């Protein structure tokens with residue numbers, strides 16, 4: 114598979130990792146696949162989200178397996194409720210465990226997490242939406258950001274960089290980013306309402322909107338997020354893309370659209386090493 118992310122196996126768990134993040138030596142991170150774990154159809158087998166109808170004890174067991182692979186503790190995991198907002202929350206040790214064992218305790222009204230605290234494991238969950246990994250190796254700050262079409266429209270990746278600059282003095286020129294597996298331009302059809310909103314929002318919209326003969330338009334959400342990050346100051350060389358479409362690779366990944374809405378979620382995880 115052609116990609117900027119690399120596959121790594123930890124027992125039965127297969128993670129996709131960003132080479133530049135590994136080279137930094139500062140973080141543990143990865144995007145999980147559906148391989149490994151104990152889930153039954155349609156959550157087979159490594160579903161990591163508590164809010165999609167899977168057995169909670171299976172999800173927690175799966176999360177524990179991933180934490181083992183990352184050499185992290187589930188009690189240090191922080192999750193967000195992911196409501197397609199553009200809200201970025203700075204979290205610290207006091208948030209450790211939020212949403213680790215249930216959706217109810219995840220941080221409400223939040224789609225992006227930022228921290229500079231080593232050992233705190235940022236976790237966000239996906240089936241088609243775009244996972245953004247950001248790290249500042251200079252100030253030692255990390256972010257995990259969930260960007261669906263609404264988050265992309267409101268530039269949530271740029272919001273994360275803004276928050277990192279405001280709170281920790283991060284310079285986007287120093288930052289590295291990774292854009293993980295998401296539904297690709299091959300599969301992601303959007304209606305006129307969505308495509309028009311992108312046309313009004315971004316002057317580069319034609320780069321990411323692909324009109325088909327059927328009158329339907331396909332949107333390249335990963336590329337849109339790349340543009341947003343670069344526009345916000347990240348060097349384009351520092352943005353790694355996975356180029357893997359969730360809907361085209363359902364043997365390996367969960368896809369919400371590809372499964373008509375009932376399926377599991379992968380996780381994007383990042384933690385500063387202690």
Ligand SMILES: [Zn+2]
Nearest residue numbers: 299300358361
């Ligand atoms: Zn596809």
